Amino acid sequence: MCGIAGWIDWEKDLSEQHAVLRKMTASITHRGPDSEGFWLSRHAALGHRRLIVIAPEAGEQPMVYEHGNDKIVLTYNGELYNYRELRKELQEKGHVFQSLSDTEVVLHAYLEWQEDCVTHFNGIFAFGIWDEKVQRLMLGRDHLGVKPLFYTQVGHSVIFGSEIKVLLSHSAVHAEVDREGLAEIFGMGPIRTPGQAVFKGIKEVRAGHYALFTSSKKVTHPYWQLKSQPHTDDVDTTVSKIRTLLEDTVRHQLIADKPLVSMLSGGLDSSGLTAIAGQEYKEKGKRLHTYSIDFVNYEADFKEDFLRRDRDEPWVRKVSEYVGTEHHSIVIGADKLAENLLIPMRARDLPGIGELETSLYLLFKEMKKQATVALSGESADEVFSGYPWFHQPEFLDAETFPWLVNIDFIADVLTDEWKERLQLKAYQKQRYQEALAEVPLLENEDDRHRKQRQMSYMFITRFLTFMLDRKDRASMMTGFEVRVPFCDYRLVEYLWNIPHELKSIDDIEKGILRRALKPYLPDEVRNRRKSGYPSTNDQTYLKAIGQMMVTVLEDPQSPLRRFVKIDRLMQIAQGEDQEITDEQARHVLDYLLQVNAWLKEYEITINL
Template structure:
C-alpha cells in the first residue's frame, strides 16, 4: 500500500513553472509518508503533477513509483495505492497481446492494463486500489477507486484545477485549499458521524471518489461516473449449492490475498470471521513450510471490568486460545492500558483528518503500531457481518419498520448535547433523512419484490454502502498511519455481489445467525468457535478510562477559547457526566456508547484546533 497525491490543470503547462509545481506536489506527498515509508517520488508533465510514497510489498526493488512507460511514442504515468489479487492472470493476458514486462510488480500490470483497455481497465481488476494515470495519447488524467472503497481517494476542484490525495491532509498542502466547515459539514459530524455520506469529504469543497467510481479529467473538465455497482438478480441456487458457492468464493479470496513478498500475519479475535481467515492462511503457509503469525487485542484488566451485554456477550481470550491451539500459529497477545488509549485519541484524529470512532479508532492505531514492529502485511475479518447479516439490526423489527439508519436510529441523544443555537440553525433531521432516502432510492431491487424481501435488500445495501464503508475507512487510516497494510478478504466484490442476492432465509438458515457462513466453513474451525455468539471488536470497560475522559471534557468546557465551546450544551453534558453511563445502549453501531460520546467531543475539539478549521454557520 502507498500514498498518492497530485493535481491536474488543463489551463496551463505545468512545466512552465516546474519548480513551483514540484515544490507543491512534493509537500503534498510528504503528508503521506506514513502510508509509504520505504520510498517517495514525483512526476510532472504538461498538465499533471503526481506524488507517491511507497510501502513496498510486491517486487521490493522493481515497483518504484511514479511509474512511466512509453508505448508507440506516447508517455503514460501512474501513481497507485493498493494491491491487485489477480495480477498473474492479467499479466498473462497482456503478454498474449504482445506486451513485455520489466518488473514483477502489480503497478506495471495495472499501467499496461490501462494502455490496453483504457478506462475499462478497472473492470478487469480484482483488488483494492486507488490510482491516477496520465495518458499523453488521449491527453487526460484518469482517477479510479476500487469497488467498495477499501482504498481512499479524496479530491477538490478549485480554480479549474483538480487536486487529489489518499488523505485529506494532502489536499490542504495545495495553496488553494483550506479547512472550512459549513452547516452541512456540521450535519455530517453531529448527525451522521463517525460515518460520512458517500462521496462527502465533510470539509467545504472536499469530495471523495465514491466506491466503484472513476473520473476522466481533460480540457472539458472533470467527469465522474460509476464503472461498477451491485445488481439485483434472481437467486436460483438451492441452499446446498449456495453453501458450496459461498465456500468456493471465500476460500479463493483468502488465498489470493496471501500473495506478498514480505511476511504475512492475521488479526485473530477468536470470532468466526477472523478465525476463518486465520485458519485458511495457516493451512496455506503450512503447505509452504511456514508458520502463521497471529495477533489479538485486549485491554489491561478487561477481564476484571468486563460487562456482558447483548452487543458484547463474551470475552475474546478463551476463544483465541482455542484457535491458536487448533491452527498452530505463533500468537502475540497485545494489550493497551487506559492512558495509551486516551493519548492516542488525538493521533487518531490526525490519521483520519476528522473526528472518528473515538477509542475504537485509537485502540486500532495503538495496536497497529505494535504489529508494524514485526509485520507489514496483515489479513483481517472485517466486512463479514455486513454481507452475512451478523449485526443485531439485521434481526431487529424496529430497524425494519423505521426509516432511519439501523445503527443510529434516533438523533435525540446526539441533538441533546448541541448548543441551543446549533440545534436551531442546523437542519440535522432533514439532512440525515435526506441522505438516508438518497441511499434507499439507489437500492438495486427486482421488479415485483414483496415488501419484506425488498426491505431486507435495503438493510443489506445500507450496511455495505454506509456501515462497511465507515469501518473500512477507519481500518485504512489507522493501519496506514503505522505503515501497515491490512487486507480484507470478505470485501471481495465477487463474494459480495453473490451474497447480495442470497435470500435472508439462507443467511439466517434455521434461525441461526450467520448460518450460511458457518455451514460454508464447516470443518475449518473448532465447533466452539464456529458456534460462538457474535462479539464485536473489544472495548475497555475500565472506569478509569471514562473518568479520564470526563476530566478532560470538563477542562475543555471550562476553557472559553476551546473551539467546541460554541457548539455544545454545557449544562446537558455536565448532567450526562454526573449520571451512570450505559455501555449497552450505543448511539452509533455496537461500540459507541456514552464514554465514546465524551471521547468524540474531545476529538472534535482537538480537530477544530489542530486543523485551524474555519466554521461557517
C-alpha cells in the same frame, strides 16, 4: 500499499512546482515510509509514497510508459490480487513487461482497455493516471472502497490524494466547512455520506467508481454496482460456492514479499480466514502468526451488552491451538487509550469513534514491529447480514439508517440555536431517502425481504465504508497494510442475492458461512454467537477523557464551546449526568473531544 498525490492544471505550468508536490506527499509519509517519487510536466505533477509489499526491486512510482507520442503516468495505491493472471492475458495481447510488479500491470491494463481497465481488476486500489497525449486525468477506486481517494477542483486545477491532508497541504485548498459539513459531523457522526468529505469543495471518489477530467469537463461513472436477481442455487451449492470463493480469495491475498500475519478475535470471521490461511502455510512448511487485542483488567471489567456476549481471549486461544498458529496477544491499558485518542482523528482528518479506533491503531502499531501485512475478518457482518438489526422490526421499519435509531446523545448536547440551524433530523432523512433511491430492488419481492435488502444495501455502501476507512487510516498511520478477503467483489456479488433466511440458516446469524467453514473449524468455534469488537470498561478511561473534556470546556478559546450546552456537557464530563449511561457518556466525550481538536488543529473556517 502506498500514498498518492497529484495536481493537474490545464492553464498553469507545473514543471517547476517540486516544492508544492513534495509538501503534498510529505503529509502522507506514514502511508509509504519506504520511498518517494515525483513526476512533473507542464500541466501535471504526480507524487507517490511507497510501502513495499510486492516486488521490492520494482514498482517504483510514479510509473511512466512512453512510446512514440504516447506518455502515460501512473501513481497507484493498492494491490491487484489477480495481477499474475492479468499480466499473462496482457502478454498474450502483445504487452512487454519490465518487472513483476502489479503496478506495471495496472499501467498496461490502462493502455489496453483505457478507463474500462477497472472492470478487469480484482483487488484494493486507488490510483491517478495522467494521459499526457490527450491531457486527461483518470481517478479510480476499488469496488468496495477499501482504499481511499479524495479530490477537489479549484479553477482550472484538479488536486487529489489518498487522504484529505494531501489536498489541504496545497495553498489553493482551504479547511472550510459549511452547513452540510456540520450536519455530517453532528448528524451523521463518523458514518458519513459516501462521496462527501465534510470539507467544503472536497469530494471522495465513491467505491466502484472512476472519474475522468479534461480541461473542459468532469465525468464520474460507476463501473461496478450490485444487481438484484433471484437466488437459484440450493443450500449445498450455495455453501460450496462460498467456500470456494473464500479459499480462492485467501490464497490470492496471501501473496506478499514481506511478512504477513492474521488478526484473530476468536469469532467466526477471523477464525475462518485464519484457518484457511493457516492450512496454506502448513502446506508450505510455514507457521502463521496471529494477533489479538485485550485490555488491562478486562477479565474483571467485562460486562455483557447488546454487541458483546463474551470475551475474545479464551476463544482466541482455542482457535490458535486448533490451527497451530504462533499467537501474540496485545494488551492495552486505559492510559494508552487516553494518550492516543486524537491520533486516529489526525489519520482520518475527521472525528472518528474514539476508543474503538484508538485501540485498533495501537494494535497495528505493535503488529508492525513484526510484519507488514495482515489479513482481517472485517466486513463479513455487512456482506453476510450478520447484525441483529436484520431481523428486528424496530430497525427494519425505521425510516432512517439502523445505526441512528435511538442515537441522539450527540445532538442532545448541541445548543438549541445550532439544532435549529442544522436541522439534523431533516438532514438524516434526506440522506436516507437518497440511499433508498439507489437500492436495486427485486421485482415481486415481499415487504420483509425488500426491507432486508434495503438494510443490506445501507450496510454495504455506508456502514462498511466507515469500517474500511477506520481500518485503512489506523493501519496506514503505522505504515501497515490490512487486507480484507470478505470484501472480494465476487463474494459480495454472490451474497447480495442470497435471501436472509438462507444467510441465517440453522437459526443463527451467518449460518451459511458457518456451514461453509465446517471443514476448517471445530463446531464450538463455528457456533460461537457474534460478539463485537472489544471495548474497554475500565472506569479509569472514562475519568481520563472526562477530565480532558473539563479542560476543553474551561478554555474560552476552545472552538467546541460555541456548539454545545456547556453546563450539560460539563455534567457528563464530571460523571454527574443521570440521563445517559457510562457507555453513552464515553461515546459523547470521545467524539466531541475529537471534534474540538479537529476544529482547532485544522483551523476550520465555518462558512454558513
